[in-house]
Amino acid sequence: MAQQVKSKQRVAEHGEVFTAEREVNAMLDLVKQETERVDSRFLEPACGDGNFLVEILRRKLEAAKRRASPPKCKKPLPIEFEKQSVIAISSIYGVDILQDNVLACRERLYKIWEAAYIANCSNETNEECRAAVRFILSRNIVCGNALTLMCVDENQKDTKCPIIFSEWSFPFNDTRIQRKDYSFAELMLSANTADNIRKTGQMSLFADENGEVEPTLLRQYIFDYRRIQDYGE
Numbered sequence: 001m002a003q004q005v006k007s008k009q010r011v012a013e014h015g016e017v018f019t020a021e022r023e024v025n026a027m028l029d030l031v032k033q034e035t036e037r038v039d040s041r042f043l044e045p046a047c048g049d050g051n052f053l054v055e056i057l058r059r060k061l062e063a064a065k066r067r068a069s070p071p072k073c074k075k076p077l078p079i080e081f082e083k084q085s086v087i088a089i090s091s092i093y094g095v096d097i098l099q100d101n102v103l104a105c106r107e108r109l110y111k112i113w114e115a116a117y118i119a120n121c122s123n124e125t126n127e128e129c130r131a132a133v134r135f136i137l138s139r140n141i142v143c144g145n146a147l148t149l150m151c152v153d154e155n156q157k158d159t160k161c162p163i164i165f166s167e168w169s170f171p172f173n174d175t176r177i178q179r180k181d182y183s184f185a186e187l188m189l190s191a192n193t194a195d196n197i198r199k200t201g202q203m204s205l206f207a208d209e210n211g212e213v214e215p216t217l218l219r220q221y222i223f224d225y226r227r228i229q230d231y232g233e
């Protein structure tokens with residue numbers, strides 16, 4: 001079984017106790033349908049090294065495989081699997097206050113994605129897509145304080161940079177991905193004023209049209225998903 005506690009100091013200072021795989025799966029099964037949808041968005045505001053996020057990614061990649069397989073065919077089309085797997089990774093978000101957890105989380109997610117990429121796309125894999133996935137992970141898994149909604153430094157102190165999240169989507173049914181950046185603080189404000197969260201308890205992370213507060217769009221790019229890392233940091 002994976003270690004649940006790294007040190008007494010980390011438990012005392014940051015409440016760091018990792019959730020065991022069995023509990024992770026039991027909790028995710030409560031929202032099973034969502035975990036098996038390639039594009040459903042998940043945000044873990046205290047993600048640790050990613051115990052929940054890696055399991056969500058595993059489930060999404062299975063769904064990506066099904067979605068990329070033509071009818072009556074068990075094997076996915078490599079080009080379609082690649083795109084679906086990018087949709088899967090880009091819909092997973094995390095925040096943790098400890099830098100080593102953030103790096104470990106990104107690496108675990110990357111390795112799971114890459115293993116599935118190789119298994120399903122074999123000799124059609126390419127370095128550009130790998131770089132794009134690493135870039136998306138660097139934006140989606142953030143070292144920050146989920147209470148103040150600010151990025152933190154290596155000593156867990158707030159910096160002057162607010163946490164910014166990118167909304168990724170494929171609006172044109174081709175290989176172009178759209179990136180839209182918003183501050184986490186405004187997204188939370190918008191989500192909390194939206195009708196859906198009052199009625200269902202489910203939060204819609206990005207620009208909920210029913211929200212009373214509209215988050216400010218900080219920047220926007222549209223580019224081929226394999227080259228998204230060439231635009232902005």
Ligand SMILES: C[S@@+](CC[C@H](N)C(=O)[O-])C[C@H]1O[C@@H](n2cnc3c(N)ncnc32)[C@H](O)[C@@H]1O
Pocket residue numbers: 014015016017018019020044045046047048049050051052095096097098101144145146147148
């Ligand atoms: C109980 S652990 C849970 C980790 C992971 N979600 C899991 O279930 O395995 C809590 C995590 O929250 C992080 N944490 C504590 N305070 C935080 C804060 N203000 N903002 C973001 N992360 C925080 C800790 O570093 C730790 O990784």
